[in-house]
Amino acid sequence: MDATTHDTRIRITAAAAEAVxxxxxxxxxxxxxxxxxxxxxxxxxxxxYVLSFEPERQEGDVVIEQNGVRLLLDAKSEGVLxxxxxDYTSGLNGKGFVFNNPNASGTxxxxxxxxx
Amino acid sequence: xxxLPPWCRLGDRSTPRALPAFGDCVAPADFGQPELEYERxxxxxxxxxxxxxxxxxxEGRDWRSFLHSLLTQDVNGLPRGASAPAALADRKxxxxxxxxxxxxxxxxxxxxxxxxxxxxxxxxxxxxxRFSEQVRWSVDETRVCLLLLGPRARDLxxxxxxxxxDLELDPDxxxxxxxxxxxxxxxxxxxLPPPAAAELLRAQPSAGFLALERRHLESGVxxxxxxxxxxxxxxxxxxxxxxSYRKGCYLGQETLARLHYLGQLNWALxxxxxxxxxxxxxSGKPDLSRPDGERIGWLEAWAPGxxxxxxxxxxxxxxxxxxxxxxxxxxxxxxxxxxAVPPSQE
Numbered sequence: 001m002d003a004t005t006h007d008t009r010i011r012i013t014a015a016a017a018e019a020v021x022x023x024x025x026x027x028x029x030x031x032x033x034x035x036x037x038x039x040x041x042x043x044x045x046x047x048x049y050v051l052s053f054e055p056e057r058q059e060g061d062v063v064i065e066q067n068g069v070r071l072l073l074d075a076k077s078e079g080v081l082x083x084x085x086x087d088y089t090s091g092l093n094g095k096g097f098v099f100n101n102p103n104a105s106g107t108x109x110x111x112x113x114x115x116x
Numbered sequence: 117x118x119x120l121p122p123w124c125r126l127g128d129r130s131t132p133r134a135l136p137a138f139g140d141c142v143a144p145a146d147f148g149q150p151e152l153e154y155e156r157x158x159x160x161x162x163x164x165x166x167x168x169x170x171x172x173x174x175e176g177r178d179w180r181s182f183l184h185s186l187l188t189q190d191v192n193g194l195p196r197g198a199s200a201p202a203a204l205a206d207r208k209x210x211x212x213x214x215x216x217x218x219x220x221x222x223x224x225x226x227x228x229x230x231x232x233x234x235x236x237x238x239x240x241x242x243x244x245x246r247f248s249e250q251v252r253w254s255v256d257e258t259r260v261c262l263l264l265l266g267p268r269a270r271d272l273x274x275x276x277x278x279x280x281x282d283l284e285l286d287p288d289x290x291x292x293x294x295x296x297x298x299x300x301x302x303x304x305x306x307x308l309p310p311p312a313a314a315e316l317l318r319a320q321p322s323a324g325f326l327a328l329e330r331r332h333l334e335s336g337v338x339x340x341x342x343x344x345x346x347x348x349x350x351x352x353x354x355x356x357x358x359x360s361y362r363k364g365c366y367l368g369q370e371t372l373a374r375l376h377y378l379g380q381l382n383w384a385l386x387x388x389x390x391x392x393x394x395x396x397x398x399s400g401k402p403d404l405s406r407p408d409g410e411r412i413g414w415l416e417a418w419a420p421g422x423x424x425x426x427x428x429x430x431x432x433x434x435x436x437x438x439x440x441x442x443x444x445x446x447x448x449x450x451x452x453x454x455x456a457v458p459p460s461q462e
Binding site for chain 1: 182184185186207242244245246247248249365366367368369370371
């Protein structure tokens with residue numbers, strides 16, 4: 001497999017990266033823990049986002065490093081997430097990670113799923 | 117008359133006991149006694165060759181959660197050994213496929229029964245929505261389907277199939293039995309190697325497609341491609357028992373939940389008795405109208421012949437308040453019997 005690469009296929013904002021690093025620290029995980037960013041089938045509009053921490057990469061994963069965070073993408077998710085910005089918002093309406101995906105042609109009312 | 121799927125043809129009456137190999141779809145019209153065969157389905161039990169049925173097997177760690185997130189039914193909550201009806205909808209809630217699901221009792225695997233002409237669309241959706249989930253599926257091409265139907269189907273099933281579960285697999289015979297409980301509660305779909313299926317047909321009461329078609333029109337459970345297709349919302353087709361309103365998100369859930377809790381159906385599949393005068397042929401999808409001429413629905417399918425026959429069609433909600441009312445369809449008279457919505461599991 002290729003070594004870690006720097007890539008713009010998915011972008012993680014500084015705010016999101018800080019939230020990821022903070023979570024890794026709070027949960028006492030290894031500093032080099034990966035953040036898996038992916039897609040799974042399901043949800044009102046057919047596709048849902050996946051975020052999870054993983055200690056190691058899997059066969060076929062793409063590794064993208066930005067703002068001090070190492071992201072993992074499986075090959076199929078990478079195609080759906082191409083150009084996506086992963087942001088983190090904190091405001092009166094709540095806080096959490098937000099996917100700004102230019103490929104999403106529609107989302108469900110609750111925002112938890114999307115279609116391409 | 118209800119058409120067979122276009123890729124399936126009615127078998128030659130002179131060789132009705134020949135069973136097709138997988139890949140062919142030849143449905144025996146009858147076994148020489150169509151009235152008796154119909155009576156078996158009405159008052160007893162019979163086996164009906166259903167070569168249009170297909171089977172998919174699912175396995176892998178995520179098979180349940182994967183299907184749960186796509187189908188209208190609660191797959192995660194399906195007990196081991198149990199079966200349940202389900203549907204695959206598009207994200208607007210339109211029906212893409214009508215299914216039955218079952219979980220194996222002794223292994224972490226599942227089976228899906230569906231019409232063979234829906235295999236392509238279903239496999240396409242499954243493939244497009246599989247990312248990192250650990251799920252595999254395969255099309256079973258070794259068995260043909262016999263439907264076990266009628267009010268005494270439960271008793272006959274107990275004679276033919278050993279085991280207490282909705283889904284029973286017999287590795288020795290290579291058979292699979294899936295309870296389908298469509299109308300009388302005891303029905304099953306039996307999938308067997310063609311020689312075993314032919315042997316069973318010789319030994320047990322049987323019925324052909326013409327008898328099945330008549331019973332189907334009277335029972336009012338929609339067939340995909342006949343009275344329901346991708347232009348219809350799942351509840352419009354009366355398939356409400358395919359939907360769990362307690363589970364989480366799935367494809368089309370937003371529309372179907374809003375319809376269930378906040379909305380109302382404009383059109384609903386309804387059962388009719390139509391009185392067809394001698395020589396008055398019906399064709400296409402004839403409009404239903406009130407005596408003043410206002411169009412209020414249309415017929416999708418009806419039994420052949422003249423006199424009073426069963427039919428299925430769609431009626432607008434503004435006119436679904438008086439079962440028994442008389443409607444008109446050209447020269448024929450139509451009596452509405454009520455909606456064809458099977459009991460909900462909710």
